[in-house]
Amino acid sequence: KAGVTQTPRYLIKTRGQQVTLSCSPISGHRSVSWYQQTPGQGLQFLFEYFSETQRNKGNFPGRFSGRQFSNSRSEMNVSTLELGDSALYLCASSFNSNEQFFGPGTRLTVL
């Protein structure tokens, strides 16, 4: 069974731009969660989607948004990028919010 995939793996953007990251979950998994990892704040929960609905949301500004498609693939979008958005963005999928399986992450650098 293929694992969780994320694209792109690396991304460089400049302040003020927007970015879209993609996550394809393990086949059959309906829950996709997104996390941000920075050296200063560690791992933080962004949001979770289940069957195309946002089920949980972390404490991030509205510039961070996401969606999930009918095939469970998910995207997250960050608008008006700031330097502090530089981070490793991880997604994880699970069958029903149980054990989570993580993707390799997208490393975003904002210049």
Next chain:
Amino acid sequence: KNEVEQSPQNLTAQEGEFITINCSYSVGISALHWLQQHPGGGIVSLFMLSSGKKKHGRLIATINIQEKHSSLHITASHPRDSAVYICAVYPSGTASKLTFGTGTRLQVTL
């Protein structure tokens, strides 16, 4: 104060040593994850547990719900065990909203 605290923050061991990493949390939880992160960023789920003890190979995880404490043990450590180990909890009522500890950086030397 973080809801999830890990100790130690850094750990160096020689190959073959028995290793223990501790995790304490201050909220009610429905389950706890132990995760492993290698350099480069990929995260692997080692265990998810809500009571008792689980074992997988040389890894053992225990949890005491009443004391709000979990431990991860590595028996006969090996250099390939060098990684960051992260404890994460599902606070009660939040289903999927993982809250993470700051991690324990383990280095196992020959």
